Amino acid sequence: MKDRNHLAKVSTTHEVNIIEDGLIDIPMLQILKPDGSLHENATAPELDEATAVKIHDTMEYIRVLDERMIAAQRQGRISFYLASTGEEAAAVGSAAALSEHDMIMSQYREQGALAYRGYTTSQFMNQMFSNKEDPNKGRQMPIHYGDKPLNFMTISSPLGTQIPQASGYAYGQKMAGNEAITICYFGEGAASEGDFHAGLNMAAVLHCPVIFFCRNNGYAISTPADEQFAGDGIASRGLGYGVKTIRVDGNDPLAVYAATKRAREIALEESCPVLIEAMTYRLAAHSTSDDPTGYRSREEEDKWRAKDPIQRMAKWLEKKGWYDEAANTKLIEKSRADVLAALKKSEKIDVNPIEDIVEDVYDDVPWHLKEQLDNLKSHIKQYPKAYPKTAGRVK
Template structure:
């Protein structure tokens, strides 16, 4: 039972008088704030972070354009939040588990997920690790320790606590980071996860991207408290609020959070204050709920430009290198997309081959019925008909497909 000090006055406590400050290191002009100390970041790692940030921005721009052209059914951008996602991922061990919400493709890019791997998933072709079963942007990679994304909001948060508890029992010195938006923090799963992590001392980092909007609902209409960070105090959890557009602050905060998680088995909550410059998804029009003036104000705080200026001040980057990188990435994205579009879909058999260890009679019956239906109406399933015959499917891929 919890014991507390006694008082003999009926005084209520209020959260109105308490606010958590925002940790910041890097100014928008690329210089350090007065009194701020940057992380111990070597040149090669800093450039790896920056490359991933720029690659993510280029990928997002090109794929949103592809969606508008009808070449892709759906897309979600990370634009404006690259520092929060990639800066935090860079502070981890590459073997730490990442559980993402749906806007953390930058973490995958940092760990080495190739444009080919991104495109295969987006187009759901035969090389997609998910075998075409998921809608676009639901990435996953076993080799990069990135749990496959699922659509239901906030389910990854308690899953992260459970996974981290398993890491603690394994004793291998690893942790889990779980990303979510401030809207997801309004789900019950959020509170269940934090309580479980605190009670069982699981090595998990809860990383909240507070980008201002839960789709079209502004944060001021989501909660009356001082953001998400104060909630950690109710669970006796370590917490920090950080400027989410400041890659150095995010990196250093996550680096310290990882030490708490791994060395002391202390769960940590990080709230990154950032802004979603893009629409919520390709199905959203933000002009209906926020102003262009607001967007422009945040565009001036672009996290990529901020890091670029810092790199130039270190003598690690130049305008010529910037132009060369942009040109190279745009060319690579376009070439990769063309390859992915031409690849055939997964063979129909892959719908059932790994649901169970062996295909059950019921599944086999359904698969046979599906194949019969596709053969009967081939004009309605031009790509599906080819997927019935793997040899034909591969031949079409070699010849350019559709």
């Protein structure tokens, strides 16, 4: 039996020794400069042309999707939306480094990871309009996606809930002997939730093959990072829990890809968790309910626009001979047309039957819910104009 003495590795001192900030310097991995060239001594990860172009094109598509759906929300066609403008590399670059068998547990700004896996424009629209084609049957807020065939766990609104769930799922993957890992996305604000600490500790103790991917985008809604914590970001917390840790430039698609690929190799080979902190910036509002002009300056935003991950990737592709400006313009135009066409189609599809609220949940519907359902149907019958049969237009 092995020695479980928890003091075995603890050094000793005979003087009061205050441990101060600055003893640990966690570097940030950077490969690609904003102009598309490589940093000195940096090596680009091995990427074939098809994968590199797919990473770029997916980021372009997501930006178009975000722009169109924010406009749709402003027009009253959907109730809510969250854009990932400026953070596309974090989701897409990491998703590209995974196996299709790996489970993705998302927060709510990783639509790029889902698109990279093949989620279609129609699927995005049907979910956001909560119509009959939505596999979640309209029971989720817009952008709370889930897709079993693509190994994308359904999103929950409460912050951090997916973190301990990811540890448990990864533990199950290990016990089943699967050649797969779980990746769990969250923001630095969610790292203040208790679930973050429970999830990391569980994964470290049980040696779970999971990647905890933190998008440190500078703000938890309106609260800047320096008002959230005094330590060295989120990466230092991983070290505190005994979790292997990588800090990466979240606006550098190549660095994100390389970091995630290496993290996946470690998680599988050593059966252990890895924390990635991606340093990025949310150029968009937190959501369509937020106005960022109340808590940050235009000058601050402009500094980060110069670090645009899509432009950075495009310039690198151009240097490789894999990018054509005219073809990219056509791609954007086609994406806009496809999103608009899918939007118009999805908002005309009927909503789900009201009975699904209870009858598709309970095998035997309790009497009090039957009574409430009857009352709801009577109410809708009395005010039919307030409850349209199709999914479009939020009343």
